Amino acid sequence: MRTTTGVRSARRLAAVLVAGTALAGCTSSAPQGSPSTPSATSATSGSSTAAEFAALAARGVPARYTASYDLVSTGSPTPNATVAVAKGVEGLRIAVTSQGSTAIYLSTSSGTVSCQTGGGQSSCLRVAAPGSTPPPLFDPGIQRIFTTTLAAIAAQDAGVHVAPSGTVPGPGGQGVATCADIAGPGVDAGTYCLLDSGIPDRAQFAAGALRLTSVGAAPAASAFVPPATPTALP
Numbered sequence: 001m002r003t004t005t006g007v008r009s010a011r012r013l014a015a016v017l018v019a020g021t022a023l024a025g026c027t028s029s030a031p032q033g034s035p036s037t038p039s040a041t042s043a044t045s046g047s048s049t050a051a052e053f054a055a056l057a058a059r060g061v062p063a064r065y066t067a068s069y070d071l072v073s074t075g076s077p078t079p080n081a082t083v084a085v086a087k088g089v090e091g092l093r094i095a096v097t098s099q100g101s102t103a104i105y106l107s108t109s110s111g112t113v114s115c116q117t118g119g120g121q122s123s124c125l126r127v128a129a130p131g132s133t134p135p136p137l138f139d140p141g142i143q144r145i146f147t148t149t150l151a152a153i154a155a156q157d158a159g160v161h162v163a164p165s166g167t168v169p170g171p172g173g174q175g176v177a178t179c180a181d182i183a184g185p186g187v188d189a190g191t192y193c194l195l196d197s198g199i200p201d202r203a204q205f206a207a208g209a210l211r212l213t214s215v216g217a218a219p220a221a222s223a224f225v226p227p228a229t230p231t232a233l234p
Contacts (some may be wrong), residue, residue: 050162053180053194057154060146060198064088064218067199071096073208083210086219087146093223094143105140106226113230114138122227135233144188145203145210152186160184165191170201171212177201 066086070079081098091108101118112128128134152160165179177193179202193202195215203210 049164049180050156053162053164053178054154054156056178056194056196056198057150058198059196060150060194060200061154063198065197065199066216066219066223067212068214070211070213071208072211074206076208080208083142085146086223088219088221088223090219090221090224092143092146093219094140094146096140096142103140104227105138105143106224107143108224112138113226115226115228115230117227124226124228124230126230126232141188142210145192145200149182149187149192150198150200152184153182153192157184157186160187168193168202170195171214174201174212174215177212 064087066084069083069085071081071083072079081096084093084095084097086093091106093107094105096103096105101116104113104115104117104124106113106115109130111126111130111132112134113124114127114134115122115124125138127138133139153162161181161183163181165181167176167178169175170177174195177195179191179193181191183189188203188205190203190205192200193204195201195212199212199215200210201212
């Protein structure tokens with residue numbers, strides 16, 4: 001029965017995305033002692049610094065790219081999951097892989113689809129109409145790093161606090177990423193590091209960190225095709 005299958009798929013999806021949800025789930029303050037803490041710099045605190053970081057974020061909002069990240073929980077010596085991000089004119093695709101299973105969050109002009117792949121099988125559910133928010137079970141939270149949080153920083157939204165937090169080296173050939181502690185309405189509080197292109201190099205929270213390992217060209221349109229025909233939520 002489709003209802004039973006859909007619920008099982010939802011539960012598997014939630015299990016795979018738990019690491020991403022924990023890291024991007026609205027922590028109340030900037031992290032302490034999280035993995036790879038940014039190094040302090042001589043940057044001067046104040047509105048000019050906030051404006052400069054906002055300018056970096058503004059470059060990232062329209063950026064089109066593919067990128068790979070590690071999800072690492074605080075205290076863990078190895079990644080808990082890997083994350084593949086595809087950001088193109090068609091929308092946003094995030095695939096979180098852990099323990100041989102991959103959960104996919106796919107947001108396009110057609111709406112939001114959640115998929116589960118593993119063991120040679122794939123299943124997809126259409127979880128939100130265009131412009132609508134998916135139910136909590138299908139909202140991994142991690143997508144906000146690349147969408148609403150980045151946009152709020154870029155727009156210098158009222159109440160969003162930006163404080164300089166040093167720099168970190170980007171992955172091979174990507175230069176240095178500039179970091180800031182971010183808090184306020186409409187953002188997930190934490191330390192964000194952005195490359196000169198505005199692409200997130202790191203998002204660090206009390207639970208752990210999302211760390212960039214590679215970045216590439218804009219994705220092909222095929223990246224936004226679900227691996228299985230989506231069915232409606234039960």
